[in-house]
Amino acid sequence: MLTLHSTYRKYIGNKRSNCFSIAAFSLSTLLLAGCGGGGSNPGPVTPPPTPFTPPPQPPPPDPATTSVGQACVDGQAGEFACQGISLRSHLPNDEMGGQFGNDLWGWYDEENGREYALMGMRNGTSFVDVTTPDEATYLGRLPTQSGESLWRDIKVYQNYAYIVADHAGSHGMQVFNLTRLRDQSTPQEFVADTVYGDLDTSHNLVINENTGFIYAVLGDTCEGGLHMIDLSIPINPQFAGCHMTVRTHDSQCVLYQGGDADYADKEICFSSNEDHFEIVDVTDKSSPVTISTLTYEQLAYVHQGWLTEDHRYFLLGDELDESIFEQPTRTHVIDVSDLDAPEYLYAYEHETQATDHNLYVLGNRVYQANYTVGLRVLEFGDLSAQEMSEIAFFDTLPEHDDDQLWGAWSVFPYLPSGTIIVSDIENGLFVLTLE
Numbered sequence: 001m002l003t004l005h006s007t008y009r010k011y012i013g014n015k016r017s018n019c020f021s022i023a024a025f026s027l028s029t030l031l032l033a034g035c036g037g038g039g040s041n042p043g044p045v046t047p048p049p050t051p052f053t054p055p056p057q058p059p060p061p062d063p064a065t066t067s068v069g070q071a072c073v074d075g076q077a078g079e080f081a082c083q084g085i086s087l088r089s090h091l092p093n094d095e096m097g098g099q100f101g102n103d104l105w106g107w108y109d110e111e112n113g114r115e116y117a118l119m120g121m122r123n124g125t126s127f128v129d130v131t132t133p134d135e136a137t138y139l140g141r142l143p144t145q146s147g148e149s150l151w152r153d154i155k156v157y158q159n160y161a162y163i164v165a166d167h168a169g170s171h172g173m174q175v176f177n178l179t180r181l182r183d184q185s186t187p188q189e190f191v192a193d194t195v196y197g198d199l200d201t202s203h204n205l206v207i208n209e210n211t212g213f214i215y216a217v218l219g220d221t222c223e224g225g226l227h228m229i230d231l232s233i234p235i236n237p238q239f240a241g242c243h244m245t246v247r248t249h250d251s252q253c254v255l256y257q258g259g260d261a262d263y264a265d266k267e268i269c270f271s272s273n274e275d276h277f278e279i280v281d282v283t284d285k286s287s288p289v290t291i292s293t294l295t296y297e298q299l300a301y302v303h304q305g306w307l308t309e310d311h312r313y314f315l316l317g318d319e320l321d322e323s324i325f326e327q328p329t330r331t332h333v334i335d336v337s338d339l340d341a342p343e344y345l346y347a348y349e350h351e352t353q354a355t356d357h358n359l360y361v362l363g364n365r366v367y368q369a370n371y372t373v374g375l376r377v378l379e380f381g382d383l384s385a386q387e388m389s390e391i392a393f394f395d396t397l398p399e400h401d402d403d404q405l406w407g408a409w410s411v412f413p414y415l416p417s418g419t420i421i422v423s424d425i426e427n428g429l430f431v432l433t434l435e
Helices: 006-024
Strands: 067-070 080-083 085-091 101-109 114-121 124-129 137-143 151-157 160-166 173-177 194-196 204-208 213-217 226-230 238-243 250-255 267-272 277-281 289-294 302-307 313-318 330-335 343-349 358-362 365-369 375-380 388-394 408-412 420-424 428-434
Touching: 080 085, 085 388, 101 151, 101 408, 101 420, 101 428, 114 151, 114 420, 114 428, 124 151, 151 204, 160 204, 204 250, 213 250, 213 267, 250 302, 267 302, 267 313, 302 358, 313 358, 358 408, 365 408, 365 420, 375 428, 388 428
Parallel strands: none
Antiparallel strands: 067 085, 080 388, 085 428, 101 114, 114 124, 124 137, 151 160, 160 173, 173 194, 204 213, 213 226, 226 238, 250 267, 267 277, 277 289, 302 313, 313 330, 330 343, 358 365, 365 375, 375 388, 408 420, 420 428
16 A cells, blocks of 8 residues: 655644644635636636645555456455445556546446546546446556646546646646547547636636536635636636635535425525535626524534535535544534524534545435545435434555545446445545445
């Protein structure tokens, strides 16, 4: 297994130090952010505060051993601890043309039924065919548009991938036609089809496939808030507006179908804004409106979360409450049945000490990439009665189980086959099956 180099450890320590200062003083002013292509210029905006810049990165770690088709037996799938999840394929970062990994998304090609993992790397985005889970196949990579970055984010709309990077200079948003992956047999180095140039840097992207809008957040425009982009013509994104009252780290934007009749069928964003949770009506892109905000005790860094499918609850991950407040891994439950008055209910406490990162909801299950303890799968019933428990896990970084910021970055559980893909900063791409 790999060894984390001292420079990377220093970066992690600096991030934690910076985040602690923010939690203690001002999240909105100190924390890191996370040509061509069309679109009108958004006009002058006040840039967000200068984010923390990480030190230069070390050479890549020693690659982990490639693993294929290992069932979870007696708590192990090869070298990886597990429960109820089998390892189908594992591609280390160097086998995908990169070094440190970060975010990922998935794509299902409706024309031929094939499934793909799109994984962010320090030096670009890698494409892997995972249609046959035991034979994941690396197809090539799209290099970074500018400099390298530890933070890259990818979303998909109508067979196009949209890719941004943070701390990478004038990167813009790459647009890549995923149908170019069809019938690909030899790994290629691709070029973006176009680049949306109305922003340089962005920490995350938020996609609403029902409306055809994508939102770049925590970037150099819109004061770090929601930079709204119209994808009516997927190859030619167009600037649509800003919600620029606060910095937004991540969000989920939906056509609202919950119990609050005042907002039925409106486009609503549920945003994780570093120092608070926010609900925003973005139906009118020229005049978005903040509906409500919420904080809670022992708030450290409001990082990311996801709605339940009935739009009644929002499950929130606070990236630093475990380390700053010395708590076990926690998933915060917020009742959003009244958008004007969301109610914080409780924190579900895991049996681990790891820092949580990205989570997604599918049915009555929550899929969480929780850094050093890997993928955790929760199942819930009546959330108002605190009916939630862990049913499965797969540890992508078996040598660590603490609250450090390395290991599993993200998970994508939405491929039609049920295949689950997980990105790990050091250990690469994992293709998994829930038993």
